[in-house]
Amino acid sequence: MSVETVVMKFGGSSVADLEKVKEVAQIIEQRKKNMSVVVVVSAMGKTTNSLIDKAYNLSERPNLREMDMLVATGEIVSASLLSICLNEMSVPAVSLTGFQAGFNSYGKHGSNKIEDVDVTRLKRHLDEEHIVVVTGFQGMNPEGDITTLGRGGSDTSAVAIAAKLGAKCEIYTDVDGIYSADPRIHKGAKKIDVVTYEELMEMAHLGANVIEPRSVEIAERYGVEMEIRLNDGVTPGTRVVGGKDMEKTTLTNVSKLDEVLLVSMSDKTGSSAKITECFLELAQRNVNIDIISQTIVNDQTEISFTSTEASKHEIEDVLESKEIDYRMKTDVSKVSIVGTAMRNQVGIAAKVFEIFLEEDIRFYEISTSEISISYVVDTENTTRVIELLADAFNI
Amino acid sequence: MSVETVVMKFGGSSVADLEKVKEVAQIIEQRKKNMSVVVVVSAMGKTTNSLIDKAYNLSERPNLREMDMLVATGEIVSASLLSICLNEMSVPAVSLTGFQAGFNSYGKHGSNKIEDVDVTRLKRHLDEEHIVVVTGFQGMNPEGDITTLGRGGSDTSAVAIAAKLGAKCEIYTDVDGIYSADPRIHKGAKKIDVVTYEELMEMAHLGANVIEPRSVEIAERYGVEMEIRLNDGVTPGTRVVGGKDMEKTTLTNVSKLDEVLLVSMSDKTGSSAKITECFLELAQRNVNIDIISQTIVNDQTEISFTSTEASKHEIEDVLESKEIDYRMKTDVSKVSIVGTAMRNQVGIAAKVFEIFLEEDIRFYEISTSEISISYVVDTENTTRVIELLADAFNI
Structure with a gap:
């Protein structure tokens, strides 16, 4: 292709209703004037949740293969409607399902991973001057079954296509970029103009709710130029760039993740092997485990970990099958401070401990990485904790 | 397969809501006890119409390829939900899209025809003792685009699978069989226990609203044993059998088709060639033309034909491009009397004329086939006409 190609990704809130679909079509039309355009869309607004509700009405634990088949329709509806709208505006467009767009995936239904994207067909449509509207979040496995990449997987779809086409990737959303909180x-939150892949990945993992972390990993690996933009198509957003040693002296972000599940297990005599088996089993089932911590009280080891409320049933299954003594806590959230500055500064954790003590805020877990610190607190305290931390660190 | 196979088709009203999906799952479970089962489903209730409305909100004449992509999601939702429900009942089931079920199709988007059904995958799932739930009404064309077989195409899907598997085909609906009116x-309408393919085909074409005529053609060609049944899974329905010379002495059915479009064209000097071009163009665009008639008044030829209201725009396009002088009439319906008895009896048309005259009912067109007579009348008169004809011929 002689002209530059851009992959524009629009999330569910950007195409929540037909009026918004029309607005998105106009942004795309502008972009098409001097670029070759691929669009990746999520399902409209609450469509996915509504489909999931229907399934749970019929089954307590719906068959995962069938759930993928069901949920994938959400993106097919938004993609075809957007394409209908573009064609009405005399902007030739063609919509493709994940399978038609060449998304080969593997793994567990509901959280498939992309094996590869065969962009042959996609390129053919671009060569014919068509806008290609691809359903985000889905693919097809070697058995020929429809799969989904898990929640937020549309970002991953968009970046994967951009990587294969050597295109830039624009993630459109209802905020005009990444904020410090x-x-x-x-x-007092400030917009960040430039962020590194690494920082963005930390923010994403920590629930800044802006972008799917996997997609940032792929972007970094393939050097995909990204931008997080407001879906007005005009306002400049936050650019995502490479580099680990940007001269930054402050922390960049305070974010939170709700619906955390806190699980505590007691390691009585002989159960240590069982707990190890447990983690292996959870890993095999692709259950996402986040913070793991261990304390010893009166010769008894207490092991805690966090996961998501959505994994509650599956974790119960595993723990009960291994006959482990456990407790679960919900209504907790994870609040995190992120920034490359973290690695150059000392005393941040200490300062946070001080704040929590002064303000009498309880936290259940703490976890640190090279560029972040996270705390698990009661969900009802989340807003106050973010305010306190943002003020204390001038974020 | 060692056990007998049945293809069960459930229309939109049979799976209109989640409660009905559960009922359908129970009927299927019963059948599965001693048979190998393929299920073909339509979209739930008003889903298809709601999707079409969305498209028309965005475009006056939505791109047909994209419409197929959009509308096909309706059946994917009902198929996957039904499969989720069956799996919940510990009845292993797997849903397949038209494409996954091997439906290769060709022709115009929105009214594709089945080239062939490659049942390899379907048979594999049946061999594994799974119920296979296939999305009706759809396929994939040689370009790899999703296609639909047109309204009522789920019947065709079901019969096509039954033909390829050598299975019997049961069409479940909200009436317990075919009625005389x-x-x-x-x-006073009576249920018919047995009907021939030929009679059923006439009834279907004439809008008895029970089954798609194309499906009956395929059933006849492949000798598929069919039954039209109430979706309670218990009541015996109407069996459809071969044979043209059944000893019947009465007419079997009075039926109606609403939303007929009546088009009249005036053939002034030199426009006869244009009218011929017109019919060629309409045929090329796959516009369905039903009754055609011609009268000559004062040296001027009047040609009329009927189609469906849905084709109004397309017909206007063609007639205007050929600069033909035309008039259109809507709010008319076609009422038909059907029966193999027709060919052995005389005077039926005469008797109908007499009734219409006595009752002062106007009709715009008349058309006869070997086993039917049809009249185009004002829609507001339809009910009265059916009553009168049913009484007159003791149907």
Whole structure:
């Protein structure tokens, strides 16, 4: 292709209703004037949740293969409607399902991973001057079954296509970029113009709710130029770039993740082997385990870990099959401070401990990485904790 | 396969909501006890119409390829939900899209025809003792695009699978079989226990609203044993059998088709060639033309034909491009009397003329086939006409 190609990704809130679909079509039309355009869309608004509700009405634990088949229709509807709208505007467009767009995937239904994207067909449509509207979040496995890449997988779809086409990738959303804290919670939050892949990945993992972390990993690996933009198509957003040693002296972000599940297990005599088996089994089932910590009280080892509320049933299954003594806690959230500055500064954890003590805020877990610190706190305290941390560190 | 196979087809009203999906799953479970089962489903209730409305909100004439992509999701949702429900009942089931079920199709988007059904995958799932739930009404063309077989195409899907598997085909619906007239309109209507393919085909073409005529053609060609059944899974329905010379002495059915479009064209000097071009163009565009008639008044030829209201725009396009002088009439319906008895009896048309005259009912067109007579009348008169004809011919 002689002209530059851009992959534009629109999430569910950007195409929540037919009026918004029309607005998105206009943004795309502008972009098409001097670029070759691939669009990746999520399902409209609450469509996915509504489909999931129907399945749970019929079954307590719906068959996962069938769930993928069901849920994948959400993106097919939004992609075809957007394409209908573009064609009405005399902008030739063609919509493709994940399978038609060449997404070969593997793994567990509901959280498939992309093996490869065969962009042959996609390129053919681009060569014919068509806008290609691809359903995000889905693919097909070697058995020929429809799969989904898990929640937020549309970002991953978009970046994967951009990587294969050597295109830039624009993630459109309802905020105009990445902020130092959630602007709805902390009024003083500042927009960040440039962020590194690494920082963005930490923010994503920590629930900044802006982008799927896997997609940032792929972007970094393939050097895909990314931008997080407001879906007005005009306002400049936050650019995502490479580099680990940007001269930054402050922390960049405070974020939170809700619906955390906190699990505590007691390691009585002989159960240590069982707990190891347990983690192996959970890993095999692709259950996401986040923070793991261990304390010893009166010769008894207490092991805790966090996961998501959505994994509750599966974790119960595993723990009960291994006859482990456990407790679960919900209504907790994870609040995190992120920034490359973290690795150059000392005393951040200490300062946070001080704040929590002064303000009498309880936390259940702490976890640190090279560029972040996270705390598990009661969900009802989340807003106050974000305010306190943002103020304390001038974020 | 050692056990007998049955293809069970459930229309949109049979799976209109989640409660009905559960009922259908129970009927299937019963059948599975001693048979190998393939299920073909339509979209739930009003889903298809709701998707079409969305498209028309975005475009006056939605791109047909994209419409197929959009509309096909309706059946994917009902098939996967039904499969989730069956699996919940510990009845192993797997849902397949038209493409996955091997439906290769060709022709115009929105009214594709089945080239062939490659049942390899379907048979594999049956061999594994799975119930296979296939999305009706859809396939994939040689370009790899999703296609639909047109309204009512689920019947065709079901019969096509039955033909390829050498299975029997059961069409489940909200009436317990074929009636001599619509029981909602004519109280004295009688259920028919056995009907020939030929008679059923006439009834279907004439809008008895029970089954798609194309499906009956395929059933006849491949000798597929069919039954039209109430979706309670218990009541015996109407069996469809071969044979043209059944000893019947009465007419079997009065039926109606609403939303007919009546088009009249005036053939002024020199426009006869244009009218011929017109019919060629309409045929090329796959516009369905039903009754054609011609009269000559004062040296001027009047040609009329009927089609469906849905084809109005397309017909206007063609007639205007050929600069033909035309008039259109809507709010008319076609009422038909059907039966193999027709060919052995004389005077039926005469008797109908007499009734229409006596009752002062106007009709716009008349058409006869070997086993039917049809009249185009004002829609508001339809119920009265059916009553009168049913009484007159003791149907």
